[in-house]
Amino acid sequence: MLLYLLAVVGALTVAVLLWRAFGSQNATVPTRRGSVAPDDDPEFLRGLDERNKKAGDDPPA
Template sequence: MLYVLAAIGALTVAILLWRAFGPERLGVATRPTIAPDDDPEFLRRLGEQTRRRDDDET
């Protein structure tokens, strides 16, 4: 029984430390993921490829 309580206590301390000093708290910069249809550079390249393909067909 004592080992179970020690394990629960250790787990609680670990969770509290993670919440206090986890990646969000340490200033780790996370870039939001941009979907291809929202990325202006992707859309520009796609438009250029489409225009080139249309020019090649005519």
């Protein structure tokens, strides 16, 4: 009984390793894009803050 259990675990391990090596290429982690959106760019946000302070305007709510 234990031999069958070890055989099943071994077969599953080999199957998973083969799937990872040669299987679906769609399962890869997508790469991050090079550009940063303006609302995530610290320099852009700092510039907006300085511009608003110079103008004396409150940003719209």
